[in-house]
Amino acid sequence: MIAALTNLLLPSIESELKRQISRLDQPLTKDFYEMLTYHMGWTGEDAGQEAQGKRIRPLLLLLTCASTSGITTLDHPLGTALPAAACIELIHNFSLVHDDIQDRSETRRGRPTVWRKWGEAQAINVGDALFVLAHLALGELEGIFPPEVILKGSGVIHNTCLDLTRGQYLDIAYEMQSDLTIESYWPMIAGKTAALLSACTHIGALLGNADEDLLTAYKDFGHYLGLAFQIQDDFLGIWGDVMLSGKSNKSDLTSGKKSLPVLYGLSRKGAFAQRWMQAKITPAEVPVLAEQLAREGAKTFTQETADQMMNLATRSLRLADPQGEAGEALFELTHKLLGRGS
Amino acid sequence: MIAALTNLLLPSIESELKRQISRLDQPLTKDFYEMLTYHMGWTGEDAGQEAQGKRIRPLLLLLTCASTSGITTLDHPLGTALPAAACIELIHNFSLVHDDIQDRSETRRGRPTVWRKWGEAQAINVGDALFVLAHLALGELEGIFPPEVILKGSGVIHNTCLDLTRGQYLDIAYEMQSDLTIESYWPMIAGKTAALLSACTHIGALLGNADEDLLTAYKDFGHYLGLAFQIQDDFLGIWGDVMLSGKSNKSDLTSGKKSLPVLYGLSRKGAFAQRWMQAKITPAEVPVLAEQLAREGAKTFTQETADQMMNLATRSLRLADPQGEAGEALFELTHKLLGRGS
Numbered sequence: 001m002i003a004a005l006t007n008l009l010l011p012s013i014e015s016e017l018k019r020q021i022s023r024l025d026q027p028l029t030k031d032f033y034e035m036l037t038y039h040m041g042w043t044g045e046d047a048g049q050e051a052q053g054k055r056i057r058p059l060l061l062l063l064t065c066a067s068t069s070g071i072t073t074l075d076h077p078l079g080t081a082l083p084a085a086a087c088i089e090l091i092h093n094f095s096l097v098h099d100d101i102q103d104r105s106e107t108r109r110g111r112p113t114v115w116r117k118w119g120e121a122q123a124i125n126v127g128d129a130l131f132v133l134a135h136l137a138l139g140e141l142e143g144i145f146p147p148e149v150i151l152k153g154s155g156v157i158h159n160t161c162l163d164l165t166r167g168q169y170l171d172i173a174y175e176m177q178s179d180l181t182i183e184s185y186w187p188m189i190a191g192k193t194a195a196l197l198s199a200c201t202h203i204g205a206l207l208g209n210a211d212e213d214l215l216t217a218y219k220d221f222g223h224y225l226g227l228a229f230q231i232q233d234d235f236l237g238i239w240g241d242v243m244l245s246g247k248s249n250k251s252d253l254t255s256g257k258k259s260l261p262v263l264y265g266l267s268r269k270g271a272f273a274q275r276w277m278q279a280k281i282t283p284a285e286v287p288v289l290a291e292q293l294a295r296e297g298a299k300t301f302t303q304e305t306a307d308q309m310m311n312l313a314t315r316s317l318r319l320a321d322p323q324g325e326a327g328e329a330l331f332e333l334t335h336k337l338l339g340r341g342s
Numbered sequence: 343m344i345a346a347l348t349n350l351l352l353p354s355i356e357s358e359l360k361r362q363i364s365r366l367d368q369p370l371t372k373d374f375y376e377m378l379t380y381h382m383g384w385t386g387e388d389a390g391q392e393a394q395g396k397r398i399r400p401l402l403l404l405l406t407c408a409s410t411s412g413i414t415t416l417d418h419p420l421g422t423a424l425p426a427a428a429c430i431e432l433i434h435n436f437s438l439v440h441d442d443i444q445d446r447s448e449t450r451r452g453r454p455t456v457w458r459k460w461g462e463a464q465a466i467n468v469g470d471a472l473f474v475l476a477h478l479a480l481g482e483l484e485g486i487f488p489p490e491v492i493l494k495g496s497g498v499i500h501n502t503c504l505d506l507t508r509g510q511y512l513d514i515a516y517e518m519q520s521d522l523t524i525e526s527y528w529p530m531i532a533g534k535t536a537a538l539l540s541a542c543t544h545i546g547a548l549l550g551n552a553d554e555d556l557l558t559a560y561k562d563f564g565h566y567l568g569l570a571f572q573i574q575d576d577f578l579g580i581w582g583d584v585m586l587s588g589k590s591n592k593s594d595l596t597s598g599k600k601s602l603p604v605l606y607g608l609s610r611k612g613a614f615a616q617r618w619m620q621a622k623i624t625p626a627e628v629p630v631l632a633e634q635l636a637r638e639g640a641k642t643f644t645q646e647t648a649d650q651m652m653n654l655a656t657r658s659l660r661l662a663d664p665q666g667e668a669g670e671a672l673f674e675l676t677h678k679l680l681g682r683g684s
Contacts, residue, residue: 023504028529032511098470102463121444121514124466128440129507131473135500139493147489151481154496158477162365165471169374172463187370 005329006059013058016082017089018042020137024129035126039097039114051109056337057092057200058085060225063330064204064218067322081207083140084153088200090134091157095164095196097127102172103255131161145207153203160199167191174258178277182263194226201225205320217320221313228309228338234259235302238290251286253293260305261298268296310338347671348401355400358424359431360384362479366471377468381439381456393451398679399434399542400427402567405672406546406560409664423549425482426495430542432476433499437506437538439469444514445597473503487549495545502541509533516600520619524605536568543567547662559662563655570651570680576601577644580632593628595635602647603640610638652680 017040024033038044041051065081099105100113101123107113115123138157141150170188174180201222205215237252238261252259265272272293275281281289293299313334322330359382366375380386383393407423441447442455443465449455457465480499483492512530516522543564547557579594580603594601607614614635617623623631635641655676664672 024508029508029511031515032508098466102466120462122511124440124444124469125507125510125514127466128469128473128510129504131470132500132503132507135477135496136504139497139500142493142497147493151484151489151492154477155481155484158474158481161474162471162478165467165474166366166371166374168467168470169371169464172467173373 005063005325006333009059009062010055012082013055013062013085013089014052016086017058020083020086020090020133023133023136032122032126032129035114035118035122036129038117039093039126039130041109044111046111051111053109055089056333057196058089059333060197060200060222060330061085061088061204063326063333064201064322065208066326067324067330068205068208068210068214068218068320080141080144081204083137084203084207087134087137087157088196088203090130090137091161091164092196094127094130094134095168097123097130099168101127102168141207149206153206156199156202156206160195163191163195165191167193167195171258175256177258178266180258180263180266182260182267185258185260185263188258189227189230190223193230194223197226197229198222214320217316221316221320224309224313224316225334225337228306228313231260231302231306231309232338234261235299235306238262238293239299251283251290253281253286253289254283256280261293261302264298264301265293265296268298270296272296272298306338347405347667348675351401351404352397354424355397355404355427355431356394358428359400362425362428362432362475365475365478374464374468374471377456377460377464378471380459381435381468381472383451386453388453393453395451397431398675399538400431401675402539402542402564402672403427403430403546405668405675406543406664407550408668409662409666409672410547410550410552410556410560422483422486423546425479426545426549429476429479429499430538430545432472432479433503433506434538436469436472436476437510439465439472441510443469444510483549491548495548498541498544498548502537505533505537507533509535509537513600517598519600520608522600522605522608524602524609527600527602527605530600531569531572532565535572536565539568539571540564556662559658563658563662566651566655566658567676567679570648570655573602573644573648573651574680576603577641577648580604580635581641593625593632595623595628595631596625598622603635603644606640606643607635607638610640612638614638614640648680 021033021036021040024036026033034043038047041047041049041053062081062085065084096108097114100108101115101120105113106116113123114126118126134157138150138154141153145153167188167190170184171192174184174188198219199222201218202215205218210218234252237250237257237259252262262276266276267273272289275285275289275292314331317330317334321327363375363378363382366378368375376385380389383389383391383395404423404427407426438450439456442450443457443462447455448458455465456468460468476499480492480496483495487495509530509532512526513534516526516530540561541564543560544557547560552560576594579592579599579601594604604618608618609615614631617627617631617634656673659672659676663669
């Protein structure tokens with residue numbers, strides 16, 4: 001029943017995204033268009049579901065909109081929010097394309113990244129185009145929602161994007177800094193991850209015509225969900241099964257990323273911190289150092305912090321009291337996202 | 343008298359830009375903020391007027407707005423259009439920062455580019471932030487202009503930005519293509535240069551409450567002005583005084599740029615084309631090859647094409663019949679821009 005709603009929404013989201021990106025489907029920019037459809041997972045080698053990602057952000061937006069407007073099935077009002085859902089997913093993908101260049105990531109979702117395939121110059125441009133397409137998508141709400149609501153939503157989007165660049169700045173700047181505390185972590189992930197998830201639920205509620213109290217509850221829900229999600233990602237980036245096998249060279253320990261467990265370990269000033277300060281960690285060292293970091297308390301600390309954020313997220317969602325089938329789907333999505341559900 | 347209006351507007355534009363960018367002026371993002379103020383020409387080595395550029399785009403927008411709304415001095419209605427003027431200049435600067443990374447340009451306005459100073463990763467982020475700040479600036483028109491006008495203006499901006507990415511794609515793609523015709527030139531510069539200048543006059547007229555006929559005339563004026571401007575830039579990029587002295591290594595002949603004279607030369611399939619096809623041109627060859635290209639007719643052709651576009655621009659501006667002191671300033675700016683005025 002619940003999965004049914006999500007299963008109904010996903011193809012609509014996908015075709016809406018395709019429609020938005022087709023603005024570049026012109027003879028003169030054929031190859032440019034292909035770069036975007038490749039990144040979205042629709043064309044090129046290994047295209048398909050795996051390459052597309054989970055479309056969590058547009059789902060969150062649509063489910064929030066549905067659970068505040070009281071609509072329980074995929075009919076008119078949900079359909080009209082689709083451009084906003086596409087907008088958020090396009091922004092997410094713009095940031096991924098630029099992030100991959102900035103981090104020198106060679107693969108994403110198991111495939112070569114855009115900059116690896118077409119060079120940095122075009123990849124910067126692909127990211128820029130996705131960002132522009134996001135704004136054009138938002139413009140399509142005109143005539144469906146009142147202009148005041150659209151302008152309010154646009155304001156949320158733009159402020160969120162400014163947060164994204166702030167978080168990204170910190171992330172890059174932190175790489176060179178050795179004197180960071182655990183507190184440095186929060187503004188970085190608030191910008192990099194939580195801001196956009198919060199925008200999903202905020203705008204969903206806005207389009208669902210929620211009152212101020214509800215808006216705050218949904219906004220908080222997205223914010224804490226984003227924090228919990230990122231902390232869990234940090235956990236898996238070190239203690240995930242693939243990482244510990246030593247077969248992946250994508251462990252956060254080798255990339256030098258200042259994730260929560262690493263910042264915790266550095267603050268302990270123990271054996272882990274000593275080794276970290278010396279030189280880049282090699283893939284061969286990963287299992288031993290992950291174990292050392294756990295022994296120093298980082299694993300428990302990270303798990304507990306994720307749990308705290310998860311609790312704050314569900315508390316906010318309960319406060320928001322989302323209605324109907326979409327409301328149930330929101331609870332389900334939350335549990336699934338944080339790996340606690342079936 | 344005319345210069346007086348421009349001189350009145352320029353400091354207002356500058357402080358509006360500073361106000362918009364100050365959104366990033368926070369303790370945590372101090373260094374990030376500095377990257378933006380450096381690029382804008384306000385801080386760092388050799389900061390000042392030279393480093394700031396001419397702010398032609400916001401001037402065009404404000405003068406158009408003033409000459410359609412019939413306001414002849416810098417009072418209320420012009421002031422209220424300042425965020426839109428800042429928006430356009432921020433978009434222009436976003437594209438410059440990314441362009442410099444894409445072209446590997448080491449200097450801009452005589453100073454090291456952002457990516458040369460702070461690395462590519464941060465430079466991508468600086469460009470993104472300028473783009474976001476442009477949108478936030480536009481949002482400030484809310485409550486001053488009717489929501490419908492703002493949404494219409496936003497639509498113009500977003501479509502213009504999509505044109506920018508299209509033009510940028512072509513520019514990068516052309517570098518690797520040897521079978522280009524002169525006709526390939528137009529969609530590239532229409533996107534890269536003319537779209538944004540057209541947006542300036544279009545939005546200026548929109549905020550000045552112009553009717554459909556006037557809107558079209560102003561839009562066309564900006565479009566042809568942009569084309570003339572770019573063609574003149576292409577001319578100077580090969581036959582400008584600095585280029586021919588052999589002292590600059592920034593000649594379009596050494597960069598491999600597919601400018602109008604180069605495309606003309608290639609279409610001739612003469613001695614210039616033969617040399618071009620062999621290998622990259624060295625700075626030492628520039629004077630001889632510039633002379634060869636002129637002998638093959640490219641210099642006259644480029645000058646004549648620029649003149650045609652210039653005539654179309656002034657014809658559109660006369661059709662628009664801009665009013666008052668601002669109207670005179672628009673004619674003056676046009677002539678100055680194209681190096682025909684005092």
